[in-house]
Amino acid sequence: MADQTGNKRVLAAVDQAARRLGLRPGMAVAHAQAAVPGLAVVEADPDADAVALEQLGVWCLRRYAPLVALDPPDGLWIEVAGAAHLFGDEDGLVEDLLTRLAQRALSASAGVADTPGAAWAVARFLPHEPVVPPGGHAAALVDLPVQALRLAIESADGLAQLGIERIGQLTQMPRAPLRLRFGPEPGLRLDQALGHALEPLVYLDWPEAPMARLVFADPIGAPETLARVTEHLLTDLCAELERRGIGARRIDLVFRRVDGLSRSLRVATIRPSRTVRHLVALLAERLALVDPGFGIDEAVLCATRTEWFDAAQADLGDLAEEPAESGLAELVDRLGARLGRGRVYRLAPRASALPERAVRRIDPLAGVEASWPADLPRPARLLAPPEPVAVTALAPDHPPALVVWRGRRLRIARADGPERVHGEWWRSEAEAGLVRDYYRVETVAGDRFWLFRDAPATEGGRWWLHGLGEA
Structure with a gap:
């Protein structure tokens, strides 16, 4: 790579192959080409x-x-x-x-x-x-x-x-x-x-948050006008994000009204983004909440949280099919904008013997490193906390024959169990002696439940309903 220094062209950078041939930055291009015939030289862009x-x-x-x-x-x-x-x-x-x-x-x-x-x-x-x-x-x-x-x-x-x-x-x-x-x-x-002499360094300042702003000669307030203004601001903001090589993770949109009050919206993305179409869709979900009052005379859009943007995430529009992960990330963002970010998640297994601790919430796009054992079927829905039930069994240690839950009498047609689960003694002394016997049961009507007894029958264990359905 060559650059102009004064009246001569010199090598600004060399690759490993050129370095092995004796070339180095600062060497005159003419000298380098004489030393290595056929040397490929490209212009630098300082x-x-x-x-x-x-x-x-x-x-x-x-x-x-x-x-x-x-x-x-x-x-x-x-x-x-x-x-x-x-x-x-x-x-x-x-x-x-x-x-x-x-x-x-x-x-x-x-x-x-x-x-x-x-x-x-x-x-x-x-x-x-x-x-x-x-x-x-x-x-x-x-x-x-x-x-x-x-x-x-x-x-x-x-x-x-x-x-x-x-x-x-x-x-x-x-x-x-x-x-x-x-x-x-x-x-x-x-x-x-x-270390015998001080070497002062000029450190980078924290960059100002990327921002776009519009001031209106006449107040605005129509919903379609607010939508057009939002798209215009996002176009300017995304251009600035691209210039800096970053993507937005959180965006705040503030409308300042003529009466001095402000109305703001905030949206977040699960991955860094600077795609206008995607961000417009997120803010459009919230624009209906804006009360323009007697009119809005200023709009400010700010990316209050940004991250390094991977070029592989760039939106290619109609030139290429959208990557599956990118499309899924946009779907998660849309759902988060409508339902709330905390309500969009996926479940992942956790190493625990107790069913209520064997599940954890994780990022919707996060990978899962472990899985539940295939030989331990679990219900599709767990009750938190388990609900007490009255049980009639043919014998003390036999599966339930009749269950009374929320005033309903459920006659059991089939039952499988018990599956014994012990408490996690390393957590507390109270769990050292915890024992549960789980049964999978099916009623005459075809409903399936997951029951457990919290102690052996000889010790007066009580019955609880912990799960509904079957995975």
Whole structure:
């Protein structure tokens, strides 16, 4: 990749194959093409690279640590002190970072050290050992080439001509002759890497929430006008989200009335989104709740929660079939807007012997890692809590023959059981002796129930109805 520097074109970046052939950033393109005939060179786009680097920095700011600084053209500094424990340790943070970047087809290396200069050197010249123990950065730098100090090409070449190729050799040189011949850069970079000189970093600010705003010369209030305004605002907002490389997870729409009062709507999405059609549909579900009063003179739309947006989620419209997961996410959002977010979920198994604890609510699109045992059928509906019933049995330890529930007398035609379930003694002492005997029964009318006795018949156990139907 080539870029214009002054009056000559130089290599701005090289891939691994070119690096193995001896090419490196900063080399003149003419020199590189002479050294490697047939070299493929593409033009660099520094402005687009700068925007992409800033977007990546904002993503790291949101996910990893509150202090992130840019190191153009291809680097970031992340202050992980106080944040690495959220991922287990520094190794866990590095693994999470590199894995997520690889999932987005971004090739990266990382380094963790006590100083920004040492971390820069480790990331680029010692990537197989990315985490340097506290206080170990000086030893880690000794055998690295002087290029690891971020020296200008001319300085690195001049040191090589003197036989100084490693940082360890440079530390043994007297500073005065070094400064006289190469200027202050080598000594300053060495001191910064070793922690003897301060290296100030300019950290990114938290980005302002993406926002779109319209002010009206004449108050509006008709429902169809509010719908058109909402779509117009969403078009502007989604363009801004795309520019930043993020998607909306929560959107607030505020209408300010002429009487000084405001009416607001909030919608949330289960996945980051910047598709106008989808977001319009969510807000359209709520627009009927807006009371315009004597008129609305201003509308503000703000994405109050955003996340990194995966390009694979982009809406291709009529050019491609919509991915199944994307369509399901939109359906979940629509249901959440109508019924309430907390009422849309899926059930997943949980490792528990007690039926009421063997089920948990999870995100509607979350994967399920476990499943219920196929040889333990369960009813389609559990009662919470179980309801007491009166039972008549042919013998103390026999299945029920007659059940009285909510004033109804249910004659049992078939029964299967018992299935004995013990309490979870590790939770509390009260459960140490808990025993339930479950029976699956079918009435003469064909109804199916799930009953249990909370103690053996000889101990006066009571009967309870716990489930209806059959899975």
